[in-house]
Amino acid sequence: MLHTFVAYVEDIPGVLTRVASLFRRLNININSLTVGRSERAGLSRLTLVCDASAEAGHRIRASLYKLENVVHVDDIAKDPSVTRELALIKVAASPSNRSQIFDLVEVFRARIVDLTSESLMIEMTGVESKIEGLIEVLREDDGRILEICRSGKMTMRRGHHTSSVLKAMGAAPDEAAEPDIETAETLEEIVPSEPE
Amino acid sequence: METNANANAHLTTPTRLTGAEIVWATLVGEGVETVFGYPGGAILPVYDALRKFPIHHVLVRHEQGASHMADGYARASGKVGVAMATSGPGATNLITGIATAMLDSIPIVCITGNVSSKVLGTDAFQEVDITGITLPVTKHNFLVNRTEDIAPAIRSAMQIAQSGRPGPVLVDITKDAQQGTAIFDFAAAKPHPYRPHPMLRVEDSGLAQAAELIRNAKRPIILAGHGVSESGAMEQVRTLAERAQIPVALTLLGLGNFPASHPLNMGMMGMHGESWVNHAIQEADLLIACGMRFDDRVTGSTSTYSLKSKKIHIEVDPAEINKNITVDVALVGDLREVLEQLLPRIASRDGSEWLKAIEISKGAVAVRDIKNLPDLGHLYAAHVIHDIWRITGGNAIVVTDVGQHQMWEAQYFHHEHPRSLVTSGGLGTMGFALPAAIGAKFACPEKEVWVVAGDGGFQMTAAELSTIVQENIKINIAIINNGFLGMVRQWQQFFYDSNYEATPLISPDFVKLADAHGIAGRAVRTRSEVADAVAEARSAPGTFLLNFLVEKEESVYPMIPAGASLHEMIRRPGKDPLLETPDDK
Numbered sequence: 001m002l003h004t005f006v007a008y009v010e011d012i013p014g015v016l017t018r019v020a021s022l023f024r025r026l027n028i029n030i031n032s033l034t035v036g037r038s039e040r041a042g043l044s045r046l047t048l049v050c051d052a053s054a055e056a057g058h059r060i061r062a063s064l065y066k067l068e069n070v071v072h073v074d075d076i077a078k079d080p081s082v083t084r085e086l087a088l089i090k091v092a093a094s095p096s097n098r099s100q101i102f103d104l105v106e107v108f109r110a111r112i113v114d115l116t117s118e119s120l121m122i123e124m125t126g127v128e129s130k131i132e133g134l135i136e137v138l139r140e141d142d143g144r145i146l147e148i149c150r151s152g153k154m155t156m157r158r159g160h161h162t163s164s165v166l167k168a169m170g171a172a173p174d175e176a177a178e179p180d181i182e183t184a185e186t187l188e189e190i191v192p193s194e195p196e
Numbered sequence: 197m198e199t200n201a202n203a204n205a206h207l208t209t210p211t212r213l214t215g216a217e218i219v220w221a222t223l224v225g226e227g228v229e230t231v232f233g234y235p236g237g238a239i240l241p242v243y244d245a246l247r248k249f250p251i252h253h254v255l256v257r258h259e260q261g262a263s264h265m266a267d268g269y270a271r272a273s274g275k276v277g278v279a280m281a282t283s284g285p286g287a288t289n290l291i292t293g294i295a296t297a298m299l300d301s302i303p304i305v306c307i308t309g310n311v312s313s314k315v316l317g318t319d320a321f322q323e324v325d326i327t328g329i330t331l332p333v334t335k336h337n338f339l340v341n342r343t344e345d346i347a348p349a350i351r352s353a354m355q356i357a358q359s360g361r362p363g364p365v366l367v368d369i370t371k372d373a374q375q376g377t378a379i380f381d382f383a384a385a386k387p388h389p390y391r392p393h394p395m396l397r398v399e400d401s402g403l404a405q406a407a408e409l410i411r412n413a414k415r416p417i418i419l420a421g422h423g424v425s426e427s428g429a430m431e432q433v434r435t436l437a438e439r440a441q442i443p444v445a446l447t448l449l450g451l452g453n454f455p456a457s458h459p460l461n462m463g464m465m466g467m468h469g470e471s472w473v474n475h476a477i478q479e480a481d482l483l484i485a486c487g488m489r490f491d492d493r494v495t496g497s498t499s500t501y502s503l504k505s506k507k508i509h510i511e512v513d514p515a516e517i518n519k520n521i522t523v524d525v526a527l528v529g530d531l532r533e534v535l536e537q538l539l540p541r542i543a544s545r546d547g548s549e550w551l552k553a554i555e556i557s558k559g560a561v562a563v564r565d566i567k568n569l570p571d572l573g574h575l576y577a578a579h580v581i582h583d584i585w586r587i588t589g590g591n592a593i594v595v596t597d598v599g600q601h602q603m604w605e606a607q608y609f610h611h612e613h614p615r616s617l618v619t620s621g622g623l624g625t626m627g628f629a630l631p632a633a634i635g636a637k638f639a640c641p642e643k644e645v646w647v648v649a650g651d652g653g654f655q656m657t658a659a660e661l662s663t664i665v666q667e668n669i670k671i672n673i674a675i676i677n678n679g680f681l682g683m684v685r686q687w688q689q690f691f692y693d694s695n696y697e698a699t700p701l702i703s704p705d706f707v708k709l710a711d712a713h714g715i716a717g718r719a720v721r722t723r724s725e726v727a728d729a730v731a732e733a734r735s736a737p738g739t740f741l742l743n744f745l746v747e748k749e750e751s752v753y754p755m756i757p758a759g760a761s762l763h764e765m766i767r768r769p770g771k772d773p774l775l776e777t778p779d780d781k
Binding site: 014017018021025055058059061062063065066067068072073 | 327328331332335336339356393394395513514515517518519
């Protein structure tokens with residue numbers, strides 16, 4: 001099954017290698033990995049999707065926590081969450097067939113972000129299947145797609161569900177929605193804020 | 197004395213020091229007294245500063261020896277062992293020792309020099325990406341290229357190495373960081389308090405469930421591993437066993453963590469464990485796993501492992517839970533703390549029926565006494581090890597290599613105390629014994645230290661004999677010499693139609709080899725000489741080497757073939773005069 005992990009890691013050289021190396025060592029292929037700055041200074045947030053047995057989730061999360069630079073790991077599993085992917089797609093388009101592509105872009109709620117006499121660039125955000133759908137339709141014309149660049153998945157839990165948010169808000173954890181997150185564990189406790 | 201005073205002054209008053217001085221000053225502050233290492237270009241500034249600090253440096257003959265010595269030091273003492281090497285080949289030579297420590301959760305810190313930060317990544321002379329290479333075999337590692345980061349990195353490394361589930365940490369320091377200066381402030385370099393693994397979890401409900409399982413069990417067994425000594429939980433395990441009358445089986449690294457002479461001690465489990473232990477595990481209705489990880493050498497086939505039992509797993513590493521064997525109750529935390537919470541819930545119970553059943557299951561195989569066997573002119577490794585045990589009264593640290601002799605040691609040397617057996621269990625590193633014994637001797641100079649090694653493994657690191665001489669230490673060395681890579685030969689005999697490919701082994705005359713180093717020695721060919729030879733080694737003023745020329749094609753029994761079920765063991769052959777004889781315990 002597909003597992004989705006959201007992790008906060010220290011924003012220093014080599015951390016991504018450590019994370020990637022762990023999956024290599026466990027012989028698990030990473031399907032998708034996105035990394036970027038998070039809401040906290042000095043911490044990057046990554047979303048990692050991998051295919052592994054249903055039981056592997058616990059061990060992967062526990063092993064990620066054994067990396068010294070990993071601060072917080074959330075196993076999203078099947079909990080309510082929003083997942084998005086960004087795709088940039090460059091297609092060949094001449095003045096004569098542009099309007100056809102404009103229609104497609106409209107239907108898929110994508111955007112044109114670059115236009116030249118020979119090509120145009122489509123930006124699309126959405127779930128994986130929607131992006132696949134657009135690509136499939138664009139592929140109906142051979143040779144039309146020139147380049148595809150996809151970001152990989154980004155995932156965030158729905159609602160105020162992460163323990164750090166709950167703690168910050170002083171609310172009780174929603175046990176039903178999130179039975180697996182340790183309540184004692186907040187980013188603030190794990191990484192004391194640096195004095196400004 | 198002056199150097200000591202200066203070194204201590206550095207610890208209390210922030211002082212400007214070179215990076216090289218900071219390395220030693222930090223180690224002194226961390227309580228390190230001995231460092232095992234080998235100098236070279238990229239670590240020379242550090243060596244140049246050594247004379248100013250009260251640390252004893254042991255010059256090894258190969259960097260693998262340095263990491264094994266640090267490992268042996270840590271295993272014997274419970275303290276962090278420290279190894280040092282230069283960049284490139286010096287650093288890569290450490291790796292076998294680092295991996296050995298990783299697989300057995302041993303706290304060591306390895307410090308390596310690297311080329312200057314300006315040329316990092318340029319394939320400079322003796323440059324290697326050692327932090328990259330050691331990533332999967334260290335608990336953590338650091339690349340330090342600024343002088344001011346040296347002290348915090350070393351202090352963090354010391355903390356990480358011994359916290360939670362211990363393990364090796366490597367600190368790689370560029371040459372320019374060693375040569376630069378910075379204010380050394382030992383107190384300010386203190387790391388944040390160690391973050392316990394966020395998934396540690398000992399819930400009241402889990403404790404209650406465990407207590408209930410123990411109360412209702414008819415055939416319970418405690419499986420005690422290396423974690424018992426790492427956590428210092430010997431007393432708690434013993435209390436649990438005695439109060440609830442539960443027999444205890446030990447892993448290889450668990451030997452000594454529950455006294456061998458204790459009536460509830462069944463002995464070693466697993467591939468070369470005794471038949472009654474493995475049978476009892478298969479018949480048990482409850483396994484209480486304490487600080488052990490259900491290694492494949494312990495479980496055999498996991499699909500047939502102890503199918504009738506409920507399982508309680510008390511373990512400090514959450515990643516070990518349900519990794520190899522699915523358990524019913526997981527108490528994830530420090531073993532001693534968990535047992536202290538569990539024990540008040542445990543009432544005394546009568547275990548006599550189960551204990552009697554185990555005793556009966558021993559049958560004829562349980563009883564063996566080597567010393568009463570007729571001497572038919574054969575010298576068996578078992579005799580040698582039994583005699584070493586008998587003559588030392590078991591009061592020695594035995595450091596083994598890997599192979600048949602290691603298993604015979606586990607079977608015939610009865611360990612009463614934790615840290616009295618130093619052996620490479622997880623990685624199974626040949627060549628471990630001699631250097632690890634040197635480390636153990638530095639950790640416990642007052643203790644008698646014995647190396648038990650095979651003729652194959654001994655040759656892998658025999659160069660460290662020179663280290664022994666240079667350091668003028670006393671170790672007793674017993675080479676179990678059967679002219680074969682014995683355990684591999686045994687596998688060839690059992691599973692490869694006795695095709696002894698690449699296992700017959702020509703060795704030097706080990707006594708002459710010792711003599712060439714200025715070490716006394718003696719060859720032993722008959723059983724009648726063993727006791728006298730062991731006594732001679734013990735009473736010799738310096739290191740003494742005994743070359744025991746034992747039966748060439750003897751095998752270790754019982755044995756569970758790799759991947760077979762625990763109850764499918766190869767038993768001791770009945771005709772073997774060594775075994776299955778009346779007991780006179």
